[in-house]
Amino acid sequence: MVSFFRIVKFALEDIFRNFSLSVMTVVILVLMLLSVNTLVVVQAITTQAIASVKEHIDVSIHFQHEATEEHISEVRSYVESFPEVLESQFLTKEQVLEEFKQAHQEDSSILTSLEELEENPLGSTLVVKTREPSDYEKIITAISVPEYEHIVEAKTFNDVQTSIEKIDTITRRVEESVIFLSILFTLIAFFVTFNTIRVAIFTQRLEIGIKKLVGATNWFIRGPYIIESVIFTICSMFVAGVLVYHGLAILDPYLEVVFGQKAFLQEYFSAHATQLIGIEFAGVFALTVFTSGIAIRKYLRT
Amino acid sequence: MIKLSGVSKQYTKNSTGLDDVSLHVDAGEFVCVVGQSGTGKTTLIKLLIAEEQPTGGTVEIGGWDITRIKQRDIPLLRRQIGVIFQDYKLLEKKSVIENIAFALQVSGATHKRIQDTVPRVLDIVGLTEKKYAFPHQLSGGQKQRVAIARALVHRPKILVADEPTGNLDAINANEIIEIIKKINAFGTTIILVTHDRGIVNRLRKRVITLHDGSVVLDNTHGKYQL
Numbered sequence: 001m002v003s004f005f006r007i008v009k010f011a012l013e014d015i016f017r018n019f020s021l022s023v024m025t026v027v028i029l030v031l032m033l034l035s036v037n038t039l040v041v042v043q044a045i046t047t048q049a050i051a052s053v054k055e056h057i058d059v060s061i062h063f064q065h066e067a068t069e070e071h072i073s074e075v076r077s078y079v080e081s082f083p084e085v086l087e088s089q090f091l092t093k094e095q096v097l098e099e100f101k102q103a104h105q106e107d108s109s110i111l112t113s114l115e116e117l118e119e120n121p122l123g124s125t126l127v128v129k130t131r132e133p134s135d136y137e138k139i140i141t142a143i144s145v146p147e148y149e150h151i152v153e154a155k156t157f158n159d160v161q162t163s164i165e166k167i168d169t170i171t172r173r174v175e176e177s178v179i180f181l182s183i184l185f186t187l188i189a190f191f192v193t194f195n196t197i198r199v200a201i202f203t204q205r206l207e208i209g210i211k212k213l214v215g216a217t218n219w220f221i222r223g224p225y226i227i228e229s230v231i232f233t234i235c236s237m238f239v240a241g242v243l244v245y246h247g248l249a250i251l252d253p254y255l256e257v258v259f260g261q262k263a264f265l266q267e268y269f270s271a272h273a274t275q276l277i278g279i280e281f282a283g284v285f286a287l288t289v290f291t292s293g294i295a296i297r298k299y300l301r302t
Numbered sequence: 303m304i305k306l307s308g309v310s311k312q313y314t315k316n317s318t319g320l321d322d323v324s325l326h327v328d329a330g331e332f333v334c335v336v337g338q339s340g341t342g343k344t345t346l347i348k349l350l351i352a353e354e355q356p357t358g359g360t361v362e363i364g365g366w367d368i369t370r371i372k373q374r375d376i377p378l379l380r381r382q383i384g385v386i387f388q389d390y391k392l393l394e395k396k397s398v399i400e401n402i403a404f405a406l407q408v409s410g411a412t413h414k415r416i417q418d419t420v421p422r423v424l425d426i427v428g429l430t431e432k433k434y435a436f437p438h439q440l441s442g443g444q445k446q447r448v449a450i451a452r453a454l455v456h457r458p459k460i461l462v463a464d465e466p467t468g469n470l471d472a473i474n475a476n477e478i479i480e481i482i483k484k485i486n487a488f489g490t491t492i493i494l495v496t497h498d499r500g501i502v503n504r505l506r507k508r509v510i511t512l513h514d515g516s517v518v519l520d521n522t523h524g525k526y527q528l
Contacts, residue, residue, distance in 0.1 A: 006407050017395040210391045213351070214452060215381035216408035217374075 003220065011227035014204075021200050022232070028196045029236035029284055030243070032189035036280060037244045039182045041251070044268045046174050048259055055129075059136045061143065062154045063123040065093075071151045075143060076126055082142070084135035089127045096122045123153055194291045201225070201295040208299040218300050225296060229288035237281055244269070303329040303460060303491045304350065309359035311345050311515075319345030321515040322359070329459065332483075332492045334502045336526055337512035343495045346512070347464050350493070351385055352376045364459060381409050384453025384461040384490075388468035390445040392437040392452075399424070399433040402452045409456070423451040427481060443474030450481055460491045467498055475501065502526040 015022045061079070063072050080088055091099070097120045104110045114121075130136055143152055201208075211221050248265040255264045269276065304327040311319035320342045327333050337343050348354040349361050352371050360369045368379060392401050399420060406416045424430045427447035437445055446466055453461055463482060467475035479501055486492045496502060502509060502525065509524030510517055519527060 003410055013395070206391075207393055207395070210393055211404070211408065212377075213380060213385060213391060214405040214408060215377045215379075215456070216404075217377045220408050 004223075007220065007223035008227050011224035011231065014224055015228060015231060018200070018204075021203065022228075025196055025200060025232055026235045026239065028193050029232060029288070030239045032193055033236055033240035033280060033284065034243060035185040035189050036182075036283075037240065037276075039178065039185060040269075040272075040276065041248070041265060042181075043178050044265060045255065046178060048261075048264065050170075050174070052259060054133055057133055057136075058127050058129045059139060061126040061128065061152055063125065064151055064153045065121065065123040067123060067151045072124060072126075075148060075151055079126065079128055079139060079143065082130075082135075082139060084130045084132070084138060086129045086131050088129070091125045091127065093120050093122055093124050096125050190287060193287055197288060197291040198295040201292060201299075205299045208296065212300070221300060222293070222296060225292040226289055229285060229292060232288055233281060233285045236284060237277070240280075241277075303327055303331070303364055304493070305360075305362040306349075307360045307362075309349065309356045309361060311342075311349065311354060312357045318342075318515045319354070320349070320356070323512075323515070323517055324359075325510060325517060325520065327491060327493070329491055330486070330489050332486045332505070332507040333494065334505060334507055334509045334524075334526075335493060335495045335512065336497070336502060336509060341512040342515040343512055344464065345515070347385070347462055347493075347495060350460075350462055351383055352379055377408070381405075381456045382458055382460070384450075384456065384458035386446065386449045386453050386461070386463045386466050388465035390437070390442075390449045392445060392448055394437050397434050397436050398429060398440070398448050401437070401448055402455055405452050405455045419455050423454045426454065426484070427451045441474070442469050443471075443477060446470065446474070446478050447481065450478070450485070454485065458490065460493065461485055462493045462495075464495045465497065466494070467496065467501065479505070499526040 061075070063075070076088070076090060079085060097114075100122060101111065101114070128136075128139060130139065208221055245266075248269060252263050252265050256262055261267075304325075306323050306325050309323045310321055313319055323342070323346070335343050335346060345354065349356055350363065352368055355371075356369060360367055362368065363379065363383070366379070371379060393404065396404060402420050402423060403416050406419060411419075421430065421433075424433055427450050429444060429447050429451065432440060432444060437448070440448065446469075449466075461482070466478055466482070470478060475498065482492055482494065483505075494505075506523050506525075509519065509521050509526065511519035511524075511527060
């Protein structure tokens with residue numbers, strides 16, 4: 001126990017007596033954490049943006065004007081039985097007409113034509129949303145069978161199919177880019193941090209030799225570096241946390257305009273706080289301990 | 303106290319540190335080791351503190367065969383041998399008192415023992431008033447005295463001094479030698495490696511002369527002869 005307290009004391013002395021080097025190490029760790037958190041922000045925004053776009057995609061199944069309620073109900077039950085279907089909304093003929101009128105309220109010729117017809121020419125519609133855009137094709141294929149030909153008049157899926165495919169491609173590309181950038185940034189941060197700590201230990205190589213000379217065990221020499229790693233990790237996490245928090249507060253009002261959700265990023269970070277803090281703390285701590293362990297090893301040999 | 307039997311140290315095919323050296327140093331002896339540069343003096347010290355291992359022969363310290371000493375036992379050995387160097391090897395970021403106390407702290411000495419021992423060794427080397435100074439605030443002679451004090455805190459049975467006066471003027475060099483003589487008078491075995499002919503001749507102690515890694519002279523009350 002006496003040795004442990006001495007190790008802690010030596011670690012604190014080292015930090016304060018090599019203050020500029022300690023500050024530099026913390027700054028590098030903070031930059032690394034900011035890079036990682038930037039990627040978390042990008043990932044969160046990308047995911048939300050893609051989800052928003054997907055939310056606006058649906059498939060409308062327009063029923064024949066003459067289709068009976070029994071037939072419509074049959075198709076509706078069949079479609080809703082698919083596990084891929086997230087939700088569906090049935091619009092009666094009247095609701096469809098109302099929506100149509102609203103959509104064309106500035107086009108007087110269409111409205112006049114409608115009035116000239118004595119009865120509602122439009123059939124009812126089933127608006128279907130699936131979990132993934134790729135699921136729409138399955139639904140459409142399922143109802144594109146001869147027995148439903150006289151019930152279903154049209155499916156608007158064909159109109160949005162290209163868009164869905166494009167979104168799918170973009171989604172995949174964005175996800176791939178984010179993964180690539182994450183790996184790249186993590187590697188850069190890793191090597192910068194690795195070298196900073198190596199340089200810090202290189203400057204102390206003579207001290208390490210002297211400590212060995214007076215009979216210090218390897219653990220007595222390594223100990224302060226491990227304690228310093230804990231302290232550097234806590235400091236860098238704290239500083240990065242404050243900066244990220246303020247950064248999110250600045251970004252959120254801009255994102256509110258796009259997503260219509262208040263404090264989107266702050267809520268995202270709050271919801272994932274334990275996970276993010278845990279992973280980042282473990283990552284930085286493992287990196288600093290591993291790096292100092294590697295860097296110090298060759299000076300401990302004799 | 304120190305026994306080398308047929309010790310050789312071959313660094314590479316063409317580089318020999320020591321070649322079949324056998325010698326015996328009794329407890330409490332004062333031995334000067336002289337020789338030109340590259341004759342194996344530093345290799346001898348490195349073998350004694352287990353910084354190197356011999357390629358042949360055996361090295362014993364106080365009956366302990368350290369020829370193939372395990373890594374984990376090296377700290378224990380070094381706490382039993384005090385070593386001082388020409389370049390002092392002080393921890394620049396620690397004060398005088400911290401440098402000396404550090405040698406005890408690493409061995410797990412109690413706070414009380416450290417508080418009792420450190421002022422005493424500081425007094426022996428005459429640096430009580432400089433205890434809070436840092437190495438860069440000290441003269442060469444003072445730095446060497448700190449190194450001696452640090453080497454003494456474990457009450458070592460052997461003190462190895464590698465060119466301890468090499469960076470000092472004549473007055474400081476004599477002061478350091480006087481302190482080393484005083485330590486020897488308390489019963490500590492001294493191995494003094496030096497180039498200083500005057501010091502060796504004045505001491506009139508045992509002189510071991512090395513040449514090309516071998517012992518060429520071993521005189522009980524010898525002089526510097528090269």
